[in-house]
Amino acid sequence: MGENVLKNRIKVQRAIHDWTQEELARRVGVTRKTINTIENGVYVPSTFLALKIAKAFGTTVEDVFQLAEE
Amino acid sequence: MSNVIEELDRKRGRYIKIYIMSLAVFLLAWIPHVILKSTGSISVTADRVLIAIFAATIPFQAYSSLSLAAIARKIRIDPALKSALYNELYQVHDMKAWKTGFNSMAICLLVFSILSLFLRFDVIPVAVTAYLIGFGGYQISFYYLDRE
Numbered sequence: 001m002g003e004n005v006l007k008n009r010i011k012v013q014r015a016i017h018d019w020t021q022e023e024l025a026r027r028v029g030v031t032r033k034t035i036n037t038i039e040n041g042v043y044v045p046s047t048f049l050a051l052k053i054a055k056a057f058g059t060t061v062e063d064v065f066q067l068a069e070e
Numbered sequence: 071m072s073n074v075i076e077e078l079d080r081k082r083g084r085y086i087k088i089y090i091m092s093l094a095v096f097l098l099a100w101i102p103h104v105i106l107k108s109t110g111s112i113s114v115t116a117d118r119v120l121i122a123i124f125a126a127t128i129p130f131q132a133y134s135s136l137s138l139a140a141i142a143r144k145i146r147i148d149p150a151l152k153s154a155l156y157n158e159l160y161q162v163h164d165m166k167a168w169k170t171g172f173n174s175m176a177i178c179l180l181v182f183s184i185l186s187l188f189l190r191f192d193v194i195p196v197a198v199t200a201y202l203i204g205f206g207g208y209q210i211s212f213y214y215l216d217r218e
Contacts, residue, residue, distance in 0.1 A: 026072040029150070030157040031079050033218055037159060046158050 002069035009064055010039040013057045027056040075154045078141055082155075085137045086213045092130035093206045099123035100202070104195040105185070160216070167212035174207025175200050 014024055021039065025032045030049070037043040038053070045053070054061040103120040106112035112120075145151045178200045182191060 029153050034157050034159040043159055
């Protein structure tokens, strides 16, 4: 069985809203670096931060983050 | 506000880099000085050169440490800056860096314990070295974790 990894659609959602990483960071209240590491899959955010990101996009967590098998 | 956050984050990284580089030069002169001094095999010239090298790095270490402390104070008094710059990613990196710092200090003390079977060391230089390696280990680890 493959290992589960967390995929995200932050880049897609940002493109939909026409936001830069810095704009999303400002709305969520973190640094651009934090958004960048989450977007690139380097860092797995806490539930709280994932909810804040989804809320900033006006969507659900499942729409931004998905479990995928590697 | 967003610009202030990014600027402080960049500045923090820059001062950590200055601190790490000056500390590395300091330790490269300090450690041989401690070991050579304890063996009694240090010449007057080598003693002066090593002291001059590690003393020259002290202003850089002081400047970067004080600048980092000033940034930390600025962040602490502003709730918006605090929540953005001490966010969960920072906290994860901070925790991992502490672990590395502790391990660096433990390894340093282990090495000195083994060396002390053959050499006689003064306690204070060894304690200072262990502290500096521990703190340096923390800073290096944090810098590498926190860079993009």
